[in-house]
Amino acid sequence: MATAHVDLAKARQMRALLERYPADLTPTVGPAAVVKTGRSVYSPDVSEELLAKVTAGPEHLEMLRSIGMQSVIIVPLAARGRRLGALSLATERGRVADKDDLALARELGRRAALAVDNARLFHDMEVAQTEARFQAALLRAQNEAGIDGVLIVSPEGEMISYNHRFAEIWGIDEQVMHSRSDDAALARAMEQVDDPEAFIARVRQVYEQRPSRTQEEVVLCDGRVVDRYGAPLYGDDGTYYGWAWYFRDVTEHKQAEHALFESGERFATLARTLQESLLPPDLPEVRGVELATRYHPAGAGLEVGGDFYDVFRTGRDRWGIVVGDVCGKGAEAARFTALARYTVRAASVQTRAPSRVLSVLNEAMLRQNTSQGEQGEERFATVIYATLRRARGRVSLTLSSGGHPPGLVVRTDGTVERVEAPGMVLGLFPQADLSEAEVTLKPGDSLVLYTDGVTEARGPEGEFGEQRLIELVSGCAGASAKTLAEELELAVLDHQGGDAADDIAILVIHAT
Template sequence: MDDQPGPAVPDRTELALLRAAVEGGLDGMVVVSADGRIVTSNRRFAEIWPIPAEVVASGSDEAALASVLDKLVDPDAFLVRVHELYGTASGAARDELLLRDGRVLDRYGAALRDARGDYIGWAWYFRDVTLERAAVVDAGRLGALIAVAQRLADARSEEDVLGVVSGDGASVLGAAGAVLCLAEPGAARVRTLATGFFDEGLRAEVAELPADAPLPVVRVATTGEAVFLADRDEALARFPGARDSYVRARAEGAGVVPLTSHGRTTGSLGVVFTGRHPWRTADRALLQALAALTAQALDRLRAQAAEQEATREVRRLGEALQHSLLTPLPSSPLLQLAARYRPAARAARVGGDWYDAFPGADGCTTLVVGDVAGHDRAAAVAMAQVRNVLRGVSVTVDGGPARVLAALDRALRRLDIDTLATAVLCQASAAPDDPRPRAVRLRWSNAGHPPPLLVHPDGTAEFLARVPELLLGVAPDRARTDHEVTLAPGATVVLYTDGLVERRDQDLDAGSARLRAVAGELGGLAPDRLCDALLDRLAAGSEDDVALLVVRVAD
């Protein structure tokens, strides 16, 4: 008789703790038994995979798998991989799933075994990594768009423009081909230039078309209204007369945006995809930016001023790219916010300065100003990466600014974003123990950035300077420090980059002293007017770009 004790059975408290741990995780989790039954899953799994309640209630893993196939870009590969892993009944696997709605899921699975080593099922874990992947992808596309702008500046003919747009330009979006449609106001016909993706016969047929031809590129060129089509069914529902062209072009998803010059529509730019293409907001903005660059290149050709326009175009691109990453400021009953970005006086100087403000996970308002080292395309790309990763980190990491900056530093290392950056990150919330109903608690941590300037309601000003801490990208595992101050109603905090205070002909202390004096003098202005006044008084002719964020505690 075997007298050895069996495995310990968890008591009710231990089971409750285990369940709470499963529910509290960042990952969606589901456990499937060896015979294909769903044993347990958590709330996050249901949020990621909205499986019908009756399917969940049935406990059938096969039914659950079938219910999500229409959400996947490649459902066949998904099923093959799942059944392959179930068949091996051993080991672990990790991959990424692309969903038709544009999300990206990190999937990890591991075979489960009991104390005797027998296979008893499989555990799956899912995490939505869309923001993290988009941060890296969009930053890379930002850099590629700058390269497109520089090539368009060298274009000497409409064919050159089409070559750039259909090559590097289409690649930025992942498109298979591109079409330019050029129109003159009131003209009865339009001209189109299509890339080699389309067969020669089709290119010849559409080279010149009536202005009322039932094609998306013609419609947009004559109306100025953009069209974004996820797939062929949607396209043909809106443009039934385009069926023959769509079939011959092997097109599925498509996007067409107007080309404008001096407020006038001069044509359209269209891109096509051989598969379905859900249009994210970032994708639409990127195509519109590409169209703006294309329109400006064509305009330069018409005006015979390519060389004179090229420098100004790169300057405008740098400014537009910066501003595209500077999202609208959030509203708050406690705070009045205003921000500005001013590019450097030198024309082709694209920098790494940025500001941001967004609601925090715990109800606070997160405020940040930062500066990535460098003044070139690489700096702009790195700035986009750092800013977007910081947003993702901020909404997933609980704790004060020091913890968020430390997590950002580690995330940059894991994502191989090799750059140096300064940043000051603040969290503003209602002061918990202050008798004044509108007093605000400001917590901040500083990664080698110029210190925030606090202007008190009486006009006195002081820098919130503490012991300097390391830049981001130097020592990601080094601990960081939180600081805290209570702001009275009417107090103002000025966050800025060094372009506001640094000059070649004066030292940093002198520039900082000027900022303190001017901010104290003008501190009674509304935040928007204060931003403009500080830039006019301190940043005129600056050789560096400037990001500025002004925070006023509501009276």
């Protein structure tokens, strides 16, 4: 609210009136009615009856009388289809406002509203530009800090973005990189690969067909082996923005694999290495949150399981958290587990909605199952995905579950709440029925996510079960994430006599 008057005494009087009786947006007359209806009010002669309608009592009425209004004009402040407020104009006694004054007031209102809306749009634009600059800086830092070579190519064949690791892997000089010509970079790469014709044919096929995800192993003339991953870049509206390539020199890994093949420890070591590759090597540091995980493979750990978890940044003070369980064991399960983990990461770039991220994963798993035909076993997964945000000293999470066991919120007083976000198992049906749930963690609260290796663990007393789980975590109320995760893992293993019949994955988020 703002007031103005050529007479300073009157201006102070009007300010005092507004301070004593702030504007009420509920009445059906006056400025509130103009804001609500969008129609102007023109009263050439302000009567006692009109004043009585807009006042809150005798004192208010007397203050309005003392101003000495003859005529009142109230016009809406509207711009671009939005009503922003109202402009009230009044004349002193002896000066009656006419239709020309009404027309002038409407024009003033129109121009004032446009100026206010322009200021709002400018502010929104500044906020969006700041966020865009932050996201660009974050992307550059991630690209340069990673061990993978990264190349982003536009639909027109221009190198939009790349990192130094990409140039190192392929030995491409600065002149070619500065040219930003994908054709020039491809020509240099073809000089180094063992089968240049197959190499360029595959690249052209990918650009033409735009599969949802690609993964190939490229052998170079000098004996090096490079893993090449790729995925299309689509906006939320379906616009195609180009192709993202990721390259990793896996020569040392291949050499190690060959050596292990000739040793008696090959199978156990390979299983452990592959399993570890499906899990993040370290958990990130999240301000205001303590994270802890526990993973225990089934049996002796000679077969790669399908349980996985991941925590990754999706924006400023925003994080993605996923826990999942792909059916089966062995190489096929590991392949689907890798698909699930990296698809979730890729989908989180396109959307912040957890249910939409799981829908993208469901589509990817269906495509993978279809591409295998009858040669491979149909795979499915249960997955719970959450977005974490920090604001005003609290931790807020939005969760969606694809057939996964519900998360448990452990309050500081020992109360345990099930996080209900019902959804269908992923990888089996074209349309996954998914929902979302909101959770707020205050300092000392924890959220426990786990796989069914916890609740379905069997011992002499039967299944470990959800009720036993709830009682255990309730007894750990207020404990650190590390303590809670360790206590839960120990209890589940003790229940089974020390050995796990199924993989166990536990992830605890504790608000500090």
